[in-house]
Amino acid sequence: MVPPDFDADERLTALVDHLQRVGALMDDRWRDAFLRTPRHLFVPDPIWVRDGARGDGWMIPVGRSDPYWWENAYADFALPTQVDDGAPAGDDGRGRYPTSSISQPSLVARMLEALEVTAGTRVLEIGTATGYNAALLCARLGAEYVTTVEVDAVLAEQGRTSLRAAGWKPTVVCGDGARGVPSEAPFDRVLATVAAKQIPYAWVDQTRPGGMIVAPWGNDFMTTVLLRLEVRQDGVATGRPTGDAPFMWLRDQRTAKGLWSDFIDFDAPVRTSRTGVDPHVVVERGSGVEFTVGATVPRLCRAWFDAEDDSGEATLWLYDTKGSWASVDYAPRVDGHRVEQAGPRSLWDEVEVAVAWWFRAGRPDRERFGLTVAPSGQQVWLDEPGNAVRS
Numbered sequence: 001m002v003p004p005d006f007d008a009d010e011r012l013t014a015l016v017d018h019l020q021r022v023g024a025l026m027d028d029r030w031r032d033a034f035l036r037t038p039r040h041l042f043v044p045d046p047i048w049v050r051d052g053a054r055g056d057g058w059m060i061p062v063g064r065s066d067p068y069w070w071e072n073a074y075a076d077f078a079l080p081t082q083v084d085d086g087a088p089a090g091d092d093g094r095g096r097y098p099t100s101s102i103s104q105p106s107l108v109a110r111m112l113e114a115l116e117v118t119a120g121t122r123v124l125e126i127g128t129a130t131g132y133n134a135a136l137l138c139a140r141l142g143a144e145y146v147t148t149v150e151v152d153a154v155l156a157e158q159g160r161t162s163l164r165a166a167g168w169k170p171t172v173v174c175g176d177g178a179r180g181v182p183s184e185a186p187f188d189r190v191l192a193t194v195a196a197k198q199i200p201y202a203w204v205d206q207t208r209p210g211g212m213i214v215a216p217w218g219n220d221f222m223t224t225v226l227l228r229l230e231v232r233q234d235g236v237a238t239g240r241p242t243g244d245a246p247f248m249w250l251r252d253q254r255t256a257k258g259l260w261s262d263f264i265d266f267d268a269p270v271r272t273s274r275t276g277v278d279p280h281v282v283v284e285r286g287s288g289v290e291f292t293v294g295a296t297v298p299r300l301c302r303a304w305f306d307a308e309d310d311s312g313e314a315t316l317w318l319y320d321t322k323g324s325w326a327s328v329d330y331a332p333r334v335d336g337h338r339v340e341q342a343g344p345r346s347l348w349d350e351v352e353v354a355v356a357w358w359f360r361a362g363r364p365d366r367e368r369f370g371l372t373v374a375p376s377g378q379q380v381w382l383d384e385p386g387n388a389v390r391s
């Protein structure tokens with residue numbers, strides 16, 4: 001039941017106007033699809049929010065009886081809709097990690113527009129979750145052109161139910177979206193609403209030549225980008241990043257759970273040195289150097305801490321979750337910063353090699369890089385697919 005003082009039509013129109021204003025929604029046909037898709041029909045009861053009272057990072061459920069739920073149903077935010085794969089890890093019913101969400105409307109709009117669909121385009125969506133994105137695809141293309149796959153059985157059923165309640169019956173499959181949906185292939189488009197570190201070749205294989213894959217791609221170090229890959233006649237897909245796209249990872253490609261400090265053995269013997277590379281440069285979000293380091297140094301994770309006083313000092317922690325770690329202590333106005341490295345890999349040395357390559361390559365922006373996905377795997381390149389960037 002919609003509360004008496006809540007005008008869902010008004011909220012929906014305001015949201016759509018906002019999406020246009022921020023430049024996420026340019027196409028009138030998508031605008032129409034958004035206006036025919038009330039978001040509150042797809043926001044489950046409950047959503048999950050950080051426990052502000054205890055401030056310890058755990059999450060609590062907030063249901064439809066709470067005005068917060070309604071306020072956020074039409075806000076331009078992603079809302080966590082499941083924690084800990086459906087079994088909240090806290091003894092008190094609280095959850096630790098979001099494992100499903102309804103995506104941020106402006107990101108949804110940007111991704112849908114990036115798909116460049118026309119009437120009759122057949123789309124496979126990876127990550128059904130609430131069904132909101134699938135409903136928008138149905139509103140634009142018709143349900144018979146939409147297939148969506150969700151790995152979590154409970155979520156797949158919830159998504160299917162919400163879609164039906166909204167009047168749509170697309171093909172909803174419960175399964176591992178990394179395998180695509182071979183029984184419904186070929187598709188003209190694959191749209192992943194979950195991020196990949198390795199783009200599954202099945203997505204390329206199940207897209208007809210000339211078709212397109214739109215997917216968030218990244219790793220634990222760099223800002224996740226939205227990739228648009230065109231599938232060629234030879235069964236290879238290639239394309240470039242088009243901005244940021246923060247998403248949760250495909251279930252099999254998740255990072256090991258835990259805080260950064262869980263992966264640092266503070267008692268391990270360390271190798272100390274000094275570096276002339278300012279660690280701020282390496283972690284600049286969305287930069288070419290951040291992309292280079294993320295793309296070429298395998299299994300690299302990071303944590304950054306600014307000093308709480310006004311000294312301007314900071315520490316970058318790097319770790320690979322397998323026993324190697326490094327820390328770089330930045331201090332302003334000094335020539336070199338103290339480095340400690342431990343474990344079998346020398347992670348900061350690997351980062352310095354990547355940074356040196358980036359300088360030699362003329363400090364390219366992120367937009368000059370691209371990715372090719374072939375049956376043999378994926379390859380990052382600079383400027384053109386033949387110019388591979390090696391780890």
Ligand SMILES: C[S@@+](CC[C@H](N)C(=O)[O-])C[C@H]1O[C@@H](n2cnc3c(N)ncnc32)[C@H](O)[C@@H]1O
Nearest residue numbers: 100102127129130132133151177193194250251
């Ligand atoms: C950010 S949510 C997707 C949002 C959704 N499209 C919507 O409109 O609400 C990501 C979803 O991907 C699902 N997922 C994760 N790994 C998957 C996989 N291998 N195959 C299919 N779905 C997966 C998660 O369970 C989660 O529900």
